[in-house]
Amino acid sequence: MVPLALSGKASYAALLGLGAFFGFLLFLTVLLREHTESRLVPGRTVSTKVCGVFLSLVGAGGIGLSVRLIDGYRPTGRRSGLLRLSIEYLGPWPAAAFFLAFGACMLGLAYRLFRSR
Numbered sequence: 053m054v055p056l057a058l059s060g061k062a063s064y065a066a067l068l069g070l071g072a073f074f075g076f077l078l079f080l081t082v083l084l085r086e087h088t089e090s091r092l093v094p095g096r097t098v099s100t101k102v103c104g105v106f107l108s109l110v111g112a113g114g115i116g117l118s119v120r121l122i123d124g125y126r127p128t129g130r131r132s133g134l135l136r137l138s139i140e141y142l143g144p145w146p147a148a149a150f151f152l153a154f155g156a157c158m159l160g161l162a163y164r165l166f167r168s169r
Contacts, residue, residue, distance in 0.1 A: 104165035107158050114155025118148040 121144045127135050138147050 100165045100168050104162045106162075107165065108162035111155040111158030111160075111162060114151045114158060116155075118151035118155065121148040121151065 121139070124144075126139065135147060
């Protein structure tokens, strides 16, 4: 990670870009205030289509990870220790089968949510 130094032109551009990003977020917050207040009404139902889209993305991600594991992907980093150990001792196939089954379940749930009214 490179710290932001105020000595060069690139750092001023980075600060300007960061300020513009937060300004845009503030603009969206003010713009969507009425929509947010209407969402906070008690008794409002959540759209099943939105939940279905979320679950379909999670399912596609699980299936994609299983394909990557079969293709030779080996996770690195602190948060993937259990997955690394299972791949080291059992091979990539059990982990890939788990993520494939998880993704298929999520896609099945997403399909049921899409079909519901």
